[in-house]
């Protein structure tokens with residue numbers, strides 16, 4: 001990185017600086033001008049008289065709609081409008097029109113802007129021309145002579161630097177915009193992730209700009225920028241394939257609601273609103289409040305692919321003929337639904353197309369028609385006093401508009417009339433509910449998980465007895481008060497699909513972050529929302545902490561129905577300071593064994609890691625002191641993390657009196673994918689290293705950008721001591 005040769009010591013008065021300073025002002029003035037022109041035309045449309053021809057009304061609505069969309073695309077908030085400039089080595093030939101101005105340098109920014117004559121003032125970072133800004137290296141200069149990095153704050157240029165790409169002897173692995181990158185990496189964190197658009201590195205850019213209709217897996221250890229790549233790729237795809245993705249949209253999936261909150265401001269800060277960011281359980285419509293599961297056995301079972309067979313069978317079990325005949329009083333007659341008739345109705349439903357709830361109509365039509373034919377043949381005359389009573393009521397029931405048989409009516413007319421009346425009859429619907437009920441996922445799952453007999457009927461051939469026991473809900477629970485788990489919501493979504501309750505939205509591209517823990521059943525939730533083979537999957541097998549940990553990428557991917565994918569590794573760690581990277585590397589090798597590859601930590605900060613033994617009685621106080629010290633040391637954030645399942649400990653440390661705007665308290669699953677300046681790991685004291693605890697420790701420890709303290713409640717386990725030695 002070099003400064004402009006004419007720079008004086010503070011670099012503020014050089015000719016280049018002045019020139020860029022003026023350019024930044026010009027670009028902001030153009031942005032303001034464009035915004036006020038759009039606002040003006042929208043205002044004019046709003047002031048038009050309300051009435052007018054339908055054509056005029058339509059035009060006005062379109063003007064308002066387009067103005068609002070254009071304004072939202074020009075929204076850069078407090079972020080710099082532009083941050084880079086590229087100078088071309090050779091000007092492109094101007095063969096597309098005589099007298100065209102040949103552009104030899106471009107400014108790169110968050111959005112595209114042109115001057116009054118239509119020449120680009122700022123080029124959107126996602127446009128093809130901007131690619132060289134991120135990717136050019138000395139070995140592959142991509143026709144760049146020089147690359148500039150502009151630091152802009154509050155609409156003014158405050159710093160300027162450049163790199164020469166020709167005539168320099170730097171190696172190809174050079175970081176792009178080193179000074180800006182380091183400044184970004186060293187800044188204190190907030191509880192919301194920041195975008196990296198100004199400092200995207202070449203290998204990240206290459207992944208961000210991969211074409212749409214592919215499945216790629218991006219793996220990398222913690223801090224290699226997977227989430228950053230995921231979000232910038234979403235913004236890139238929406239921009240580049242706008243005409244295809246405008247309606248369908250792009251979906252980014254994260255591991256939890258806290259993760260969704262953590263990343264939610266990145267896409268708006270990139271000026272992109274066409275991307276939905278959700279957790280998997282947050283995908284289902286209508287939304288169900290759910291919490292992460294606590295019982296690993298039930299969690300594993302509910303995520304197991306066998307559940308799709310159990311649920312399919314459970315739905316079929318609700319499509320069942322009557323065991324005994326049922327009488328339906330109808331006028332002065334009794335129509336009998338025999339087991340044999342109900343069986344034929346079920347068979348008609350089973351062989352029809354569509355899903356369970358839609359096929360109910362077929363069953364209903366079949367049954368009503370058969371009964372109407374019976375009616376035509378005379379049915380049975382009612383004799384029982386109860387029936388007669390009901391018949392009398394039926395006869396005077398306004399709703400029952402009994403078919404009046406006129407001589408000219410054809411048999412078909414009469415049948416049609418009877419069918420209509422039967423369908424409105426409560427007794428008839430009651431029979432329908434017995435043989436082919438209309439199913440709602442919540443009630444259906446609640447019934448299934450509450451009754452051993454139903455579970456055994458549905459799952460007896462694929463689940464063992466102890467597995468059925470593990471799935472059973474507490475018999476005291478009521479549907480109105482049940483707390484669904486995230487895994488239950490995955491099952492609800494499967495049931496929706498089986499019964500045809502809600503048709504899920506299909507996205508043009510789906511990006512799945514932290515995919516290592518996606519259960520096979522959750523993969524089906526995603527697959528139902530994905531257009532074929534247009535997926536970006538990101539994750540790290542060493543960070544798998546769910547009951548499905550220990551799988552290979554092929555195993556993770558198989559329930560997605562994708563067999564053709566490319567696996568790419570991100571090579572650099574942008575998060576961990578040296579000491580933490582070293583310990584993390586050690587843990588990674590213990591978890592993955594010989595397959596563990598090491599990423600290059602690029603930060604120079606040493607960082608710190610210490611251990612504390614605290615007794616339960618003074619744990620809260622000691623944590624508070626540590627948190628206070630960290631908060632005074634830097635403006636950043638702190639996380640207090642306990643192992644998953646340590647509910648009591650979590651409740652205890654929630655008592656810490658801390659600044660909630662900067663301190664986050666959670667178990668390991670709740671901090672997956674997130675980042676904090678300092679992290680306290682609390683209660684990881686297991687004498688023997690277990691696979692799960694090591695993985696959880698790995699996830700928790702690698703959240704920190706500066707310091708980690710491990711608080712043990714008994715003593716420092718030997719395996720931890722030897723690892724830290």
Ligand SMILES: Nc1ncnc2c1ncn2[C@@H]1O[C@H](COP(=O)(O)OP(=O)(O)OP(=O)(O)O)[C@@H](O)[C@H]1O
Nearest residue numbers: 184196199200201222223224225226227228574673
């Ligand atoms: N090119 C870059 N410029 C500036 N910051 C970067 C860049 N790449 C990554 N970072 C920063 O590095 C940190 C780690 O990135 P990110 O959270 O995307 O990593 P990750 O691979 O998803 O980690 P994990 O596996 O732990 O979820 C973030 O603060 C991110 O902003």
